[in-house]
Amino acid sequence: MFLALPSPISPPLPLVSNINMSKKNNTRKSNVNGVSKKTQTLVKTEDIEDAVSFFSKDETHKLRAVLLDWYDHNHRVLPWRATSNHSNLKEEEEEVEKRAYGVWVSEIMLQQTRVQTVIAYYNRWMLKWPTIHHLANASLEEVNEIWAGLGYYRRARFLLEGAKKIVAEGGAIPKTASLLRKIPGIGDYTSGAIASIAFKEAVPVVDGNVIRVIARLRAVSENPKDSAIIKRFWEIAAQLVDPLRPGDFNQALMELGATVCTPLNPNCSSCPASEFCHALSIAKRDSTAAVTDYPIKGVKVKQRSDFSAVCVVELLGDEKQSSSKFVLVKRPDEGLLAGLWEFPSVLVAGETAPLARRKATDCFLKKNLKIDIKKTCDIVLREDVGEFVHIFSHIRLKLYVELLVLQLKGKDDHFFKSEDDETITWKCVDSNALSSMGLTTSVRKVYNMVQKFKQKKLPSKDTPPPTKKRNRTTKKN
Numbered sequence: 425m426f427l428a429l430p431s432p433i434s435p436p437l438p439l440v441s442n443i444n445m446s447k448k449n450n451t452r453k454s455n456v457n458g459v460s461k462k463t464q465t466l467v468k469t470e471d472i473e474d475a476v477s478f479f480s481k482d483e484t485h486k487l488r489a490v491l492l493d494w495y496d497h498n499h500r501v502l503p504w505r506a507t508s509n510h511s512n513l514k515e516e517e518e519e520v521e522k523r524a525y526g527v528w529v530s531e532i533m534l535q536q537t538r539v540q541t542v543i544a545y546y547n548r549w550m551l552k553w554p555t556i557h558h559l560a561n562a563s564l565e566e567v568n569e570i571w572a573g574l575g576y577y578r579r580a581r582f583l584l585e586g587a588k589k590i591v592a593e594g595g596a597i598p599k600t601a602s603l604l605r606k607i608p609g610i611g612d613y614t615s616g617a618i619a620s621i622a623f624k625e626a627v628p629v630v631d632g633n634v635i636r637v638i639a640r641l642r643a644v645s646e647n648p649k650d651s652a653i654i655k656r657f658w659e660i661a662a663q664l665v666d667p668l669r670p671g672d673f674n675q676a677l678m679e680l681g682a683t684v685c686t687p688l689n690p691n692c693s694s695c696p697a698s699e700f701c702h703a704l705s706i707a708k709r710d711s712t713a714a715v716t717d718y719p720i721k722g723v724k725v726k727q728r729s730d731f732s733a734v735c736v737v738e739l740l741g742d743e744k745q746s747s748s749k750f751v752l753v754k755r756p757d758e759g760l761l762a763g764l765w766e767f768p769s770v771l772v773a774g775e776t777a778p779l780a781r782r783k784a785t786d787c788f789l790k791k792n793l794k795i796d797i798k799k800t801c802d803i804v805l806r807e808d809v810g811e812f813v814h815i816f817s818h819i820r821l822k823l824y825v826e827l828l829v830l831q832l833k834g835k836d837d838h839f840f841k842s843e844d845d846e847t848i849t850w851k852c853v854d855s856n857a858l859s860s861m862g863l864t865t866s867v868r869k870v871y872n873m874v875q876k877f878k879q880k881k882l883p884s885k886d887t888p889p890p891t892k893k894r895n896r897t898t899k900k901n
C-alpha cells in the first residue's frame with residue numbers, strides 16, 4: 425500500500441497509513457501533520473493499494489540519471505573509494521575483496537562520526553591491517569588502541585569478531601546483503617553498502633542522509649524515527665536503486681544528503697534533484713514553509729544521567745621504581761566501553777558531596793585493588809581536580825575527577841604488576857606508556873586535567889608536596 429504523489433506541487437502525505445482508512449466509508453478521517461482539509465479528499469482504499477509507487481517509473485529513471493551524473497562529476501575523493509587497475513581475473517577478485525573490506529571498515533567508522541575525522545583513522549587502520557586476514561590476527565587490545573577516540577567502541581569489537589568469523593570460515597567476504605547480515609556487527613545498512621558498492625548487488629542503503637533526501641523529495645510528513653516509516657524508506661530506496669550501478673547510486677544519494685541537501689542549509693539551487701523535490705515546490709509557493717521542515721523532527725530519547733567519581737591513583741616510585749605509576753582498570757567485557765582501560769571510577773548517586781565520593785572511591789580501591797589507603801599507603805596528595813560532562817548516545821555522564829598520590833608503605837611492590845583476578849583486571853603504567861596508549865576521549869580528558877593541575881599546583885611533577893591536612897601521614901622520599 426503505497427501513496428503516490430503524482431505532482432510536484434502535491435501536499436505532504438504520510439508514508440504509511442497512520443491515518444484512519446476505513447474500508448467501510450473509504451475516507452481518511454484525521455488531519456495529518458498540517459495537511460489542509462481541502463487536500464484531504466476521499467481516497468478509496470483500492471486506489472491507495474493500486475498506487476503505482478512513490479516515484480513513477482519515469483521519475484525513477486530520470487532521478488537515477490541525474491544523480492549518477494552529478495555523482496560522477498562531484499563526489500568527494502575519499503580513501504575508501506580508491507580503486508586500482510587490474511589485468512587479470514585473479515587481480516580483479518582481489519581488488520573486489522579489498523574494496524569490500526575497505527567499505528566495511530569505513531562504513532562502520534562512519535556511523536555517528538564525521539568523514540573528516542574518519543579519514544585519519546581509516547588510513548591508520550588500513551596501514552596496520554590492510555586485509556581482513558591481517559585484522560583477524562589482531563587482539564581486541566590492539567583494535568581498541570587504533571580505535572581510541574572514535575567512540576562507540578562496540579563497533580571496533582564487532583569488526584574484529586566479524587573478521588575472525590569470516591577468516592575462520594574460509595576468508596572470503598560474503599557477496600550478498602543477506603549473507604553479510606550474518607556477520608557480527610553488520611546490519612541492514614552496512615550489508616547494503618558492502619553488497620552494492622563492492623559486489624554490485626542492487627540493494628538499497630538507508631542512512632540519515634538518505635532519509636533526509638527522500639523525505640524532502642517527497643515531502644514526507646511522518647516521523648522518520650518510527651520503525652514502520654523507516655521500513656517504508658527502505659522500500660522506496662530499493663525502488664530507486666540503479667540496477668546497473670547500485671553502489672554509485674547509493675553513494676550518490678548519501679553524498680547528496682551529506683554535501684547538498686544538508687540538515688540546516690540545503691543548497692537547493694545547485695541540487696541535481698530539485699525538479700523532483702516536493703519540499704522545494706511547497707516552499708516556493710508557501711512563504712511560511714521551508715524545505716528544512718522535512719523530515720519532521722522526531723521526539724528525542726531522554727538521556728539517563730549518571731555520575732561517576734574518577735580517581736587518578738598515582739603510586740610514587742621508591743629506590744627500585746624510578747618513576748611513578750598510574751593505576752588503570754579494565755572495564756567489563758560487556759556493556760558501555762566494554763574491555764577498555766580507564767582510571768579507577770565508581771558510580772555515585774547523583775550530585776554527591778566530595779566526602780561521600782571519597783568514601784565510595786576508598787571502598788572501591790580497597791575491595792577491588794587491595795589498596796587500603798589507611799593501612800598500606802601514605803597519602804602524599806589528595807585533591808579534587810575538576811569535573812566535566814561526557815555525553816554518550818543515551819547517557820549524560822558527569823565525572824568528578826580527583827588526584828590521589830600515594831606512597832606505598834614497606835616493600836610491597838605487587839601494585840606495580842598487572843592483576844587479573846576473577847572480578848577485575850588492572851595494571852600500573854608510567855606516564856610515558858599512558859601518553860602513548862589508545863585511551864577513550866573521556867579518559868584522555870581526565871589525564872590531561874590531572875596533568876594541567878599538577879603543572880599549575882606542584883613545583884615538580886615527581887615530588888608533589890604534602891597537603892597541610894594530610895601531613896601527618898606524609899612520607900618523605
Ligand code: SF4
Pocket residue numbers: 637640641684685686690691692693695696697698701703704715
Ligand atoms: S531541492 Fe533542496 S530540499 Fe530538495 S532534495 Fe535538493 S537540496 Fe534537498
